[in-house]
Amino acid sequence: MTNVSLKERYTKETIPAFKGRSVMAVPRLEKVVVNVGVGRARDEKEREDVRKALVQITGQAVQGRPARIAIASFKSRKGMTVGFRVTLRGKRMWDFLDRLVLSAIPRTRDFRGLKEEGLDEHGNMHIGIREHIIFPEMIGEDVRRIFSLQVSIVTTAGSRERAKILFTTLGFPLAKD
Numbered sequence: 001m002t003n004v005s006l007k008e009r010y011t012k013e014t015i016p017a018f019k020g021r022s023v024m025a026v027p028r029l030e031k032v033v034v035n036v037g038v039g040r041a042r043d044e045k046e047r048e049d050v051r052k053a054l055v056q057i058t059g060q061a062v063q064g065r066p067a068r069i070a071i072a073s074f075k076s077r078k079g080m081t082v083g084f085r086v087t088l089r090g091k092r093m094w095d096f097l098d099r100l101v102l103s104a105i106p107r108t109r110d111f112r113g114l115k116e117e118g119l120d121e122h123g124n125m126h127i128g129i130r131e132h133i134i135f136p137e138m139i140g141e142d143v144r145r146i147f148s149l150q151v152s153i154v155t156t157a158g159s160r161e162r163a164k165i166l167f168t169t170l171g172f173p174l175a176k177d
Contacts, residue, residue, distance in 0.1 A: 006101060006170050007094040013169050018162075027123065027157035027166050032088040032096055034058055035150045039082045050147055051084055056137045058086045058096055099136060100127075100151065101172055107134040113175030116164065123157025125167060126150065 010029075018026050036054055038047050054062050065083040088096050105111065108129070118126050130148045132138060157163035168174060 003102060005094065006097050009170055018165070027155050027162055029093065029097075030089070030154045030156060032093045033152040033154065034086045034088070034096075035083060035152070036085075036147060037083045038147070046145060047081060049144055053132060053138065053141075053143075053147075054084055054086060054149070056141075057132065057135045058088060058092070060086055060088060060092055062086050097153070101170075103136050104129075104134045105173060111173075113173045115175050116160075119160045119163050119167075121160060123155045123159055123163030123166075125153040125155075125163065125172075127153070 034054070034057075036050060038050050051062055051064075062084040063086065064081040065085055067078055067080045067082045070078045105114070108131075114125070114127060120126065128148065128150050131146050132149055133143055133146060155163055155166060157166055164174070
């Protein structure tokens with residue numbers, strides 16, 4: 001795979017992949033949402049470390065997600081921060097996807113491709129990442145706690161088949177069945 005950015009690949013290769021269609025009919029990426037749960041982090045210092053790492057990875061300020069209800073067995077109270085969320089659009093979205101597809105995903109241990117089960121019926125892709133240290137921003141950083149995150153890529157594809165063509169054309173490493 002060449003090191004052509006995903007945005008350049010989208011503009012050059014995606015339109016011919018959807019043969020004979022109008023440029024406006026080609027599905028596009030709307031946004032990328034990155035979610036991290038920090039319910040297990042007991043003290044505020046651990047939560048702050050996760051927040052700082054997520055800011056480094058995404059390049060954008062994160063939004064704390066409060067607990068909606070108190071659950072005694074999980075030792076959470078209403079309003080307590082139980083996760084972080086970042087919504088990326090435009091240039092930051094494309095930059096994040098470049099780092100994710102071209103450098104972070106290939107660094108995953110025992111990686112054999114993204115499973116097609118990650119595509120939902122609306123054409124959106126959901127990727128679970130077990131270790132945040134696969135991102136190039138985390139190289140050389142003092143990491144006290146490894147956390148997982150979920151990346152949701154929202155598209156206008158409308159179906160799994162159209163989304164599969166879109167992601168394959170963009171160079172996402174989908175698993176061979």
